[in-house]
Amino acid sequence: MLGLGKKDTTLLLIVAALVVFAPFILNPFPGGSGMAQFNAGYPDLMQRFVIFGIFAIGFNILFGLTGYLSFGHAAFLGVGSYSAVWMFKLLSMNVLPAILLAVVFSGLFALLIGYISLRRSGIYFSILTLAFAQMCYALAYSVLTPITGGETGLQLAQDDPRILDAARDSGNLPVPGLFGLEMRSTADLVLGDWVFTFSAGYYFCAVVMLISFYMAIRIFRSPFGMMLRAIKSNQHRLNYTGLNARPYTLAAFVISGMYAGLAGGLMASMDPLAGAERMFWTASGEVVLMTILGGVGTLIGPVLGAGLIKYMENILSKINGDILHSWFAFLPDGLEDFIVTIVYPFIGKGWHLTLGLMFMAVVIFLPGGLVEAGQRIARAVRGRRSDDRKSATTEPAE
Amino acid sequence: MGILEVKDVNKRFGGLKALSDVNLSVKENTVHAIIGPNGAGKSTLLNCLVGKLIPDTGSVMFDGQSVLGRKPYQINQMGISRVFQTPEIFGDLTVMENVMIPLLAKRDGAFRLHAFESVEDETDLRHEAETMLEEVKMLDKRNMHTASMSRGDKRRLEMAMCLIQKPKLLLLDEPTAGMARADTNNTIDLLKEIREKRSITMCIIEHDMHVVFSLADRITVLAQGTPLVEDEPQKIKGHPKVKEAYLGEAA
Known part of the structure; x- marks a missing residue:
């Protein structure tokens, strides 16, 4: 289907199903129950899942295929966000031109940074991209304030021109939409104790994410993708095979920069506000973690990694000491306090500790990330089944 | 006029004169071997041919x-393929992909943004790749990852990757270095077979006299950066200058 092999079509359909039914899947616990705080099916968080999924998919095209580890990808996310907000201010509150400009601008920006950074490889390349991203961050905070809004960030204002939109006389700020459909509009479905929220913004992001995912599959299976993997594998041989590695890596860099810009544009479309902290180096590091946690060079890995990290960031960090005490209330007092003291550093503000430990465990025991974990489980299950079959067929002979 | 003409090439590394006034002419459809003791400048010469080093003076003409x-x-795109001393292949990719990449490089040039085509759809190229793998007896391994293959297999795969581009000149840098006798003989047979099947010019740098004398049409002996003699294998064998270069002054 759509020029994909059977296996890839299945993968795309599974991802599509997961994304479409996410409001149900991520809301397994009834509202009001003790477990409801683990529900992740609210629009804000689901949007973040798919947007960071796009970011990580794009990053994986560069890092997963060519092995060039960029430590400055957040710069493109920021450029995308700023471009989108400017489009909201100047042209229209429609999200399509905003996202288009975000992609184009971050692509041009990636072309410039990539052209310079790709003269080096390995750690030097990483350092160069990191330096560029930190420069962008510092500039956005200081001298570029007229464009970026400096410390307050770039925000919409009542008197922005918005030349394509009709004049508004209401006192409210306009909100981004798609031909009149507001991104923040939602519909609730109430089933017993459960409340499922469907948000226009989430489904818009989800469609964009599925298109991005589809394009990533095509790139992975194309001769271009094969060349990128060849660059990672043996650049020496590639040169003596008549291929020029430089334009291939540059193209991969620009494509992944455009994915990041797309993610940035979508973030601005969900919440029309862009700040320089989006370009900070921790944001660049986060996408590296997502990709490695999920599985470098795999199709689905980065999406899973992005989901996991955003889930932990939003859910784990909300658990506080009181909630812990209520969980362990059944224990004798002394023991309860003891256990809460032990667990406390790993939750709430300390969720980074959990993330760090998990990251270390994955890198040491599962270099292929969550995808490798899935494969191992599948193999174990299949192995047991075929063992059963083997014993079943051999038994009659005895 | 040969397909490869090396004229008055000099190369210095600091105080060391690696090549001095090297002249070499490789005729089309011949196997030309370059032999010489360690440090004679064989590898330096080869690196000058493929663009890894640039000679200080002199000229290297290929195909005019x-x-x-x-x-x-760019030199590969002109029609020179190279086999390395230790096989250089794409270790993380499958055998089939290893052969497809040089084919695509030959067809599409040094760069093409074919990001939305599918490797699966290239049936003509896949067929060509399969024929090539059949020739080097690796068709049954086409879906294997190359990292775990034996050195002999890697060598044959590298050979296939070079040959599939139908190069005008194939450079081989000690193709049997570090191989067991059996593997060496296999490689010799493979090279002989290749010669019989297609008209190809080869330039072999080799240590192993057994390999050189069973393959070469012409031999150049290099010593201390200068060509000593160039002649047919039979005449090289008993040549006093060659003996001297290999065994030292005493002989």
Whole structure:
């Protein structure tokens, strides 16, 4: 289907199903129950899942295929966000031109940074991209304030021109939409104790994410993708095979920069506000973690990694000491306090500790990330089944 | 006039004169071997041919064009393929992909943004790749990852990757270095077979006399950066200058 092999079509359909039914899947616990705080099916968080999924998919095209580890990808996310907000201010509150400009601008920006950074490889390349991203961050905070809004960030204002939109006389700020459909509009479905929220913004992001995912599959299976993997594998041989590695890596860099810009544009479309902290180096590091946690060079890995990290960031960090005490209330007092003291550093503000430990465990025991974990489980299950079959067929002979 | 003409090439590394006034002419459809003791400048010469090194003076003409100043990938696009001393292949990719990449490089040039085509759809190229793998007896391993293959298999795969581009000149840098006798003989047989099947010019740098004398049409002996003699294998065997170079003054 759509020029994909059977296996890839299945993968795309599974991802599509997961994304479409996410409001149900991520809301397994009834509202009001003790477990409801683990529900992740609210629009804000689901949007973040798919947007960071796009970011990580794009990053994986560069890092997963060519092995060039960029430590400055957040710069493109920021450029995308700023471009989108400017489009909201100047042209229209429609999200399509905003996202288009975000992609184009971050692509041009990636072309410039990539052209310079790709003269080096390995750690030097990483350092160069990191330096560029930190420069962008510092500039956005200081001298570029007229464009970026400096410390307050770039925000919409009542008197922005918005030349394509009709004049508004209401006192409210306009909100981004798609031909009149507001991104923040939602519909609730109430089933017993459960409340499922469907948000226009989430489904818009989800469609964009599925298109991005589809394009990533095509790139992975194309001769271009094969060349990128060849660059990672043996650049020496590639040169003596008549291929020029430089334009291939540059193209991969620009494509992944455009994915990041797309993610940035979508973030601005969900919440029309862009700040320089989006370009900070921790944001660049986060996408590296997502990709490695999920599985470098795999199709689905980065999406899973992005989901996991955003889930932990939003859910784990909300658990506080009181909630812990209520969980362990059944224990004798002394023991309860003891256990809460032990667990406390790993939750709430300390969720980074959990993330760090998990990251270390994955890198040491599962270099292929969550995808490798899935494969191992599948193999174990299949192995047991075929063992059963083997014993079943051999038994009659005895 | 040969397909490869090396004229008055000099190369210095600091105080060391690696090549001095090297002249070499490789005729089309011959196997030309370059032999010489360690440090004779064989590898330096080869690196000058493929664009890895640029000679200080002199000229290297291939097929009527100068190769000097061109990058390795440009020289490959001119029609020179190279086999390395230790097999250089794409270790993380499958055998089939390893052969497809040089084919695509030959068809599409040094760069093409074919990001939305599918490797699966290239049926003509896949067929060509399969024929090539059949020739080097690796068709049954086409879906294997190359990292775990034996050195002999890697060598044959590298050979296939070079041959599939139908190069005008195939450079081989000690193709049997570090191989067991059986593997060496296999490689010799493979090279002989290749010669019989297709008209190809080869330039072999080799240590192993057994390999050289069973393959070469012409031999150049290199010593201390200068060509001593160039002649047919039979005449090289008993040549006093060659003996001297290999065994030292005493002989």
